[in-house]
Amino acid sequence: MSEALARLKGVSRVYQKGKERVEVLHELDLMIPNGDFLAIMGPSGSGKTTLLNLLGGLDKPTGGTVTVGGAELSSMSNNQLSKWRSTHVGFVFQFYNLLPVLTAQKNVELPLLLTNFSGKERAERAAIALDIVGLSDRAKHRPRELSGGEEQRVAIARAVVSDPTLLLCDEPTGDLDRETAEEILKLLQILNREHGKTIVMVTHDPQAAEYASRTLHVDKGKLESRAAA
Amino acid sequence: MKYFGLIWRNVWRKKIRTSLTILSVLVAFLLFALLNALGQAMSGGGAMTGAVRLVVIDKVSLINFLPLSHKNKIAQIPGVAVVSQQSWFGGFYQDPKNQFPQFPVVPDEYFALYPEFVMPEEQMEAWKNNRTGAVIGRDLAELYGLKVGDRIPIQSTIFTRKEGGRTWEFDIEGIFDTTDPKGGTALLLFRHDYFAEANTFGDGFVGWYTLRLAEGADPVEVANAIDLQFANSPNETETSTEAAFAASFAKQFGNIALIVTMILGAVFFTLLLVAGNTMSQSVRERIAELAVLKTLGFKDGTVLGIVLTESVLIMAMGGLLGVALGWLAGLAIGSAMAMFVPGGIVVSTEIVLLAVALMIGAGVLAGIFPALKAMRLSIVDALARG
Structure with a gap:
């Protein structure tokens, strides 16, 4: 493995729920090398998604630092984080989160609206991304006309269209049947191995985690490492 | 302009709801154009230049x-x-x-x-x-x-x-x-x-x-x-x-200007409630989508602008149609009332410009609270709610 793409040092995340103080992550240290395919497992409420949110600049730690690609996210303003996310990170959600009013093609083009590409260039790049996930023939279809697996493929195409170094996947196969889930996981493997994407995937599913190069377990806000399958 | 496709599709997300809202805007601006033109026709004519x-x-x-x-x-x-x-x-x-x-x-x-x-x-x-x-x-x-x-x-x-x-x-x-x-x-x-x-x-x-x-x-x-x-x-x-x-x-029939102002005041107050409700519903039902936009890197101000533009666009579509119909109605009524309004009932450029300003103003007013809600929403909370 090469140098670190992401590094978390002494990261804590505390939420205040009424008078109750809930510590979701406790002084957590983590290094993610460039090109890694990391699976994060753990029970519900263990802090997996919070960890993913911190890596993606969607949330800020209450203690410690989060550095990704040389940028220290914890000290950035909201607008700086927005700009950083648009170029450095792609997100894949459990329920796809495609915009129902847009076609697959237009959904994939969404992140490119934040660039200076012309309409033609945006369309070309979205077509390439759809081709990578094997959905060129579904470009004009709206999400409701696609199967769950196809929707997730479109979501992956949207995540990679702006060519980010880091892909963050939150339960990407949680809403899919076994066969479709395996297709998605193989696609993620290809993106990792052939396209050099660093992938961090949160999952409940041990079989899904087997597709990763290594697996970390989070429990009660702390990390424990186990050997990769 | 590059966001226009996204805005346009969001406007027509619920076709019936948007059409009804546009219809209510249309009626309001038809009345605005027609009553103002009528008011101008009946209160104007102070200048004597060119009188025969x-x-x-x-x-x-x-x-x-x-x-x-x-x-x-x-x-x-x-x-x-x-x-x-x-x-x-x-x-x-x-x-x-x-x-x-x-x-x-x-x-x-x-x-x-x-x-x-x-x-x-x-x-x-x-x-x-x-x-x-x-x-x-x-x-x-x-x-x-x-x-x-x-x-x-x-x-x-x-x-x-x-x-x-x-x-x-x-x-x-x-x-x-x-x-x-x-x-x-x-x-x-x-x-x-x-x-x-x-x-x-x-x-x-x-x-x-x-x-x-x-x-x-x-x-x-x-x-x-x-x-x-x-x-x-x-x-x-x-x-x-x-x-x-x-x-x-x-x-002799009453203070036309006051009557016009009162009618239009009531019409626009109702219009703001109708359009504001439409925009609130529209934002409420796509909290997760707005969170996704912010996740992808859309800035708070961009999200605010998108929602506000949707609101102004609905106002503009209904408003422009309403003013156009008001203009046609003015021609017809003016012709029938030629003895009382010798200059006809004309929707002047001044009225059109005022109407456009009102469309933008009403659009911003109707959309500002939903837009602020969209702008301020926490990505983490919104995604967690689904």
């Missing part, structure tokens, strides 16, 4: 009569080519809903005042030879199927005949047309001498005077000279343009 006719009324109120003795004095004022008297007869034909203007006039003088009205010479002669004769405009003749030779009863709401009763019968001796393409001819003219003789009151008095200016006469100077002539007399005058006269006439 002036109207002399009682200084206190249009409903006060002026003495017939004013006529010769006005005629002698330099710059006055023709002057003649008119009065509001206030009658109806067969049914109270069949109302149209009727004026007792002096035939030759009236047609000299209004050269745009044309009628065959033999019909004019026949009218002048029959004291109970009347002439009607082509519009009126077509409206009620009247023709030369008919005898038409007019029930006056103001004047009683010396012989008793308020039903005045006239022989139609002529039908006149107009050369003014914007002018209407839905009116009846009968002879002032017959009116003065048969009427129970008001002999020696008239409603107002209309005068035609001589070539090159300055309307302001003539108006001032007339009013000065009767200053400090028991019947002081106020001389103005025909449009200003129409405004005075309209004021």
